[in-house]
Amino acid sequence: MLRAAILKRTRVREIVLEFLVRNHGPFGTEELFAKLKSKKLDLVTLYRTLASFDKAGVVRRCDFGDGIARYEFQLSRSHRHHVICKVCRKARNFDQCFSDKLEQAIAKMGYSEISHTLEFFGVCKSCRKV
Amino acid sequence: MLRAAILKRTRVREIVLEFLVRNHGPFGTEELFAKLKSKKLDLVTLYRTLASFDKAGVVRRCDFGDGIARYEFQLSRSHRHHVICKVCRKARNFDQCFSDKLEQAIAKMGYSEISHTLEFFGVCKSCRKV
DNA sequence: CTTGTTGCAAATCGTTTGCAGGACA
């Protein structure tokens, strides 16, 4: 477990980190809470744990525009984008990205510390059948 | 006023639509509410008005990942992306986009009705000086 | 007139904060 970063090694963090390492795909906080309910975590602690992981760069926060913050384990420093079904909200990874030139253009506009989000939405096969 | 779409022509809608047509840049609902307070609108009605405009395709909803839904007038059916300052949250338009090939790749994954969001974040010049 | 729209109050939902007790370094 890599937490020699900035964070203390605690029971809650071990549980959450282990789950996120083993299971990919971004999870909302309540969703995670449900999946880990056998571990008897506190919801508020989970919110705080994920926020601290995010700040430490251990996880990446994803925003799919539905008012829910989702988190996924941050493997490398690279970007990660998703394809989200508009119906079932299931997300699949989609790592293709082409933003280097665009970020350069934005740097010329006077911005620093540039980052971006790129998310695709659609209706997945199984939802289309309904 | 183009509302021969699906929506009834009412006082509130005229006020909101006129404002959005004249003023660009996405506005949050509370923000709009403040700017139109002289017109004595109801906040809830404003939420509903924007939601109906969004559904009718009159406005576009933007999500900058800070838990606030913003809306901007939808000029054409084309995309519109933004550069958002991480400090002051001010958004500038950024229309460059070339995601056609990526959307094609996603179509091959079995998705239909594909759309995407692409937002850039950075620290703008004036916020950097602070 | 019939359906969609408004305004007000109250509810909801995801998330945050305060605080006291407890655990880690």
Add this chain to the structure above:
DNA sequence: TGTCCTGCAAACGATTTGCAACAAG
């Protein structure tokens, strides 16, 4: 020991819902 972490209760902010009065087609 001192700081960070946890859990519980309560607060919060953005948004939604219920409902009765109202206006548009």
